[in-house]
Amino acid sequence: MKADATVKNPPLPKQYGEELLVFDFGEGCYLFDRSGKQYLDMGSGIAVNALGYGRSDLADIAAAQMRRLIHVSNLFATEPELELAGKIIAAAVPGGSHSSFEAVHFGNSGSEANETAIKYARLYARTKRGAGHHRLIAFSNSFHGRTMGSLSLTANPAYREPFEPLIPGSEILPFNDVSALEKSLDGNVAAVMIEPVQGEGGLNIVSRNFAKALNNLCRKYDVLLIADEVQTGLGRCGSLFASGIVGLEPDMITLAKPMAGGLPLSAVLVPEKVNDLLKPGHHATTFGGGPVTTAVASAVWDILSKPEFMAETRRKGEFLESLLASGMKEMGIKGDLLGAGLLRGFRFHSDKYDGIWCSRIIGEARNEGLIILKTGADVLRLAPPLVISDKEIKEGVNLLFKVIKNNL
Numbered sequence: 001m002k003a004d005a006t007v008k009n010p011p012l013p014k015q016y017g018e019e020l021l022v023f024d025f026g027e028g029c030y031l032f033d034r035s036g037k038q039y040l041d042m043g044s045g046i047a048v049n050a051l052g053y054g055r056s057d058l059a060d061i062a063a064a065q066m067r068r069l070i071h072v073s074n075l076f077a078t079e080p081e082l083e084l085a086g087k088i089i090a091a092a093v094p095g096g097s098h099s100s101f102e103a104v105h106f107g108n109s110g111s112e113a114n115e116t117a118i119k120y121a122r123l124y125a126r127t128k129r130g131a132g133h134h135r136l137i138a139f140s141n142s143f144h145g146r147t148m149g150s151l152s153l154t155a156n157p158a159y160r161e162p163f164e165p166l167i168p169g170s171e172i173l174p175f176n177d178v179s180a181l182e183k184s185l186d187g188n189v190a191a192v193m194i195e196p197v198q199g200e201g202g203l204n205i206v207s208r209n210f211a212k213a214l215n216n217l218c219r220k221y222d223v224l225l226i227a228d229e230v231q232t233g234l235g236r237c238g239s240l241f242a243s244g245i246v247g248l249e250p251d252m253i254t255l256a257k258p259m260a261g262g263l264p265l266s267a268v269l270v271p272e273k274v275n276d277l278l279k280p281g282h283h284a285t286t287f288g289g290g291p292v293t294t295a296v297a298s299a300v301w302d303i304l305s306k307p308e309f310m311a312e313t314r315r316k317g318e319f320l321e322s323l324l325a326s327g328m329k330e331m332g333i334k335g336d337l338l339g340a341g342l343l344r345g346f347r348f349h350s351d352k353y354d355g356i357w358c359s360r361i362i363g364e365a366r367n368e369g370l371i372i373l374k375t376g377a378d379v380l381r382l383a384p385p386l387v388i389s390d391k392e393i394k395e396g397v398n399l400l401f402k403v404i405k406n407n408l
């Protein structure tokens with residue numbers, strides 16, 4: 001007898017839901033639940049599985065490394081960790097001569113990377129300018145994580161309010177608003193954190209003007225500009241770092257989701273001026289940068305960092321965008337196309353197509369064998385594996401608009 005596809009009241013925290021679909025395995029861009037049903041995955045485990053499922057190349061690297069050496073501690077180094085950090089530092093990063101990164105601080109999650117960057121920024125401001133220069137700025141619709149520091153810079157009140165008070169001195173300013181930024185940013189600020197494209201907050205893109213103002217003001221007051229590229233980085237937006245696409249010149253960059261092919265690994269790119277101040281005990285983590293995750297990540301990096309791979313991601317992103325545009329046109333409803341690269345979405349201009357409607361579309365798409373995501377209040381988001389084929393993109397968009405047509 002086949003197992004039910006879903007589990008009811010699982011022994012997991014209730015916020016994950018009272019009924020969950022149970023996946024069994026994946027192959028390429030497809031997932032299979034435990035009843036055997038197949039789904040085209042255009043969510044990638046929330047923008048994680050850039051290289052798709054069933055990667056025996058990555059599995060072989062992980063297995064070999066587990067046999068050879070599974071863990072030491074950060075009192076020691078390992079070859080895979082050194083190799084990966086070296087590759088990241090050597091890469092061309094946004095900001096040119098402004099941001100030459102000297103070290104990579106590895107961690108385990110996006111929140112942890114942002115938490116680390118916040119600590120480094122506070123340490124920098126305090127050492128350079130003295131106590132009291134600790135303000136932290138983020139922007140409306142931001143998502144930087146759910147640990148107390150990263151949550152302090154996450155805008156959504158539903159995520160924040162139950163856990164207040166958050167860390168003192170953290171502020172949310174309006175996104176892409178240069179005059180609000182000019183009024184608020186001064187030498188008492190330790191850091192500004194921003195996503196080049198807001199992954200969870202509706203796929204809004206940092207404007208060129210705003211990026212320029214941020215670069216200039218942060219430099220003027222020696223405030224550290226942190227680009228949260230946990231979701232946008234490593235190719236998701238068609239470039240290794242999305243900061244470059246929007247003109248941001250960050251002092252620190254945080255990375256995570258696709259880094260180790262689905263294994264937990266994050267990174268903070270640390271500039272020389274911060275690295276110089278770091279003393280033993282300032283910050284560390286037991287598992288971050290272990291040899292298994294970094295060995296896999298090194299192979300993932302080699303694939304993602306190839307210019308041809310990025311060019312292909314951009315092309316597929318444009319193809320996806322064009323199919324979404326014609327699908328929307330066919331529905332005859334005006335809307336916004338959002339995002340960049342293979343992080344795309346859209347919202348219809350009508351109150352009828354609100355967040356509840358989006359959730360219904362996501363549920364019905366799932367019944368049809370398609371996994372998609374929501375972002376912001378009312379945006380349907382597609383973040384397929386970067387290895388998706390044109391045929392699969394077409395299949396996904398056709399399924400999506402079939403479901404939408406039945407729900408107009």
Ligand code: PMP
Pocket residue numbers: 046108109110111112114143144145146195199200228229230231232256
């Ligand atoms: N920053 C951004 C931009 C994210 O999209 C996320 C996760 N959605 C995080 C931080 C937090 O990452 P994690 O869930 O790995 O802690």
